[in-house]
Amino acid sequence: MTTTVHAQLQQLRTSLMTRFPERRDAIDGALAAVLAGEHVLLLGPPGTAKSALVRAIAQAFGGTYFERLLTKFSTPEELFGPISLKALEQDRYQRVTAGKLPEAEFAFVDEVFKANSAILNSLLTAMNERLFHNDGAPTQMPLVALFGASNELPEGKELEALFDRFLLRFDVQYLLRPSSFRSVLLAPEPGCSGALTMAQLRQAQADVARVKVTEETVQALIAIRDGCRAEGIVASDRRWKKTLKVVQATAYLAGEAATTPEDLLVLTHALWREPKEYAKVAHVVGQLADPVSAKAAEVLDAARETAARVAALRSSDRKSYLAQAAQALEEFTAQQAKLKGLANGAGPRAKQALGDADQEIAQLHYELARAVSVGLGLGGAR
Template sequence: MTHSQPQPFAQDIIANVARVLVGKEDVTRLALAAVLAGGHVLLEDAPGTGKTMLARALAVSLGLDFARVQFTPDLLPGDVTGVSVFRPASGDFEFVPGPIFTGILLADEINRATPRTQSALLEAMGEGQVSESGVTWRLPQPFVVIATQNPVEHEGTYRLPEAQLDRFLLRLSVGYPSLEEEVEMLARLQERHPLQDLRAVAAPADLLAAQGQVRQVTVSPDLRRYIASLAARTRGHPQVTLGGGPRASLALQGVAQALAWTQGRRFVTPDDVQRAAPGVLAHRLSLGIEARMQGLGAEDVVREVLAAEPVPVEGQAGGGPGEVRGA
């Protein structure tokens, strides 16, 4: 049996975030996995559950610049990406970068902005660049968008289009704390917010190096087939009108690699894939009318898909899968 020790880099980040966000180590690990995989995160939850806190704490812990944009119906694309300003003294236009030129951008309540402004993020999220007046401007690396939206409030909101949802590597819910965790939170925040004293435990260069190591984590041929089969099953599910495409498979592999790396392993296991699957796949699925009438959610479909697909069994050497066990 192959034993591994948790990756110190990941443990330091998770422990540091836990100083300000009580009892949310699992969601922190998944959010960190998305960052390590070079992706973006959509936090969908009720107000006051710590979505903004998670984004801020991650940025501080990783030593990244942080910018927050409150998305509203009157927000223009240039307010996010930047605009060209005419300078009379020189007679030229000068590009003034917007808040998107940062390490972690918090797009707060992203579904309150118009589709035009939402789409301004697409190029930045997908290509790591911004185009203005025919000129392309590269964004700093690493660059991560963490967007939030409130799932229970629909008045004055705009639904995120499938193309933009697909750009988010993970959709996560922070969730309410337990009673004991909420009591501890009250004690910590009584006098001074711990975020004020939070310090970086890593640097951007450390994150870039970690991202390179994550890409080197081994994924066996059997696990690649398992990942692709899970995505294919979502497309063939009778209650799904739009399933996960190739980008979903790539995202699932990337997050699984990152989760394995945070645990100190150089290989992916089926457990890594299954742990990543709900956050990677659910927001990429569009359900039919019948499913919605039955109260079936995308997460329910992902659970059905995971239960139906045979799981590769880990081998003894280096985690390589061998035989397949039935679901």
């Protein structure tokens, strides 16, 4: 493992999480996908910083970047370049690809499922084989990773293959915590200066390929596959094969030279096809990969739901709001105690997950207590 490159990646991860609060899973997954040379889909409503996050990651590596918003009227020229008039004079149908997707190392296609049949085949080939056929001649593309974004899931069988090309899929929603919202309101527009060169990224990718996939990891992955099948969630053999590269990248980012079942937690974002399947996948993967981290995630999700429920009552009956808030504060305390109880026998990364969950619940507790004290006219902490 190249220590300097690994340290720079960790610095990049920390920087991204500071500028993009409540996006830990998407950031970790995106970095692992880049290291594995895989593609990422961000699903969610407009205004959730999907494009800003992708731009920040692409800029961090200093790679050539291409971005396009698709509509149902988009043409192949928008992604792959206009037809060369000089080539037409010589009876050749050749595109001018300068500044377009065929020459990009990182790409972001917003509203990607608006791709029509004229675009679809070339886009699929670009993502799967890194090839672009220009006047019949296959040209190798330098594409490292393509990020797609959409406000909705694809409709129609013709888009299923495109959906399948995105190995990792993240549901990105509006910020929940008031402190996160406040920091985004007051912070400058997120950006990123170059943190690594493309040569360093290639070195990191080579290091990832050398991470040993242990038999314990393989057995856990097989068990996860069986568990998902029992829940009616089926993925292609190709997808399972590709996930191992991301598992290796996850281990590399954690500073390990060999994988462990803990690294399989990233599969939570690789196996669902509809958001409603996410909870089932998370449960199956969590129980078999890292039960402690999975339980920490369940406790944290419950705390977030409680915070959201109480926040929705703030503008309603004052007495009802205060009663629900008091109950929520007790729940937060109980949840933190539960997290402390899970720490016994937990591994290093599980302890990190517990610590992160405890920190967020403590912040939710503080913010709600402050809101209650302000509502009671007590001023609140500053």
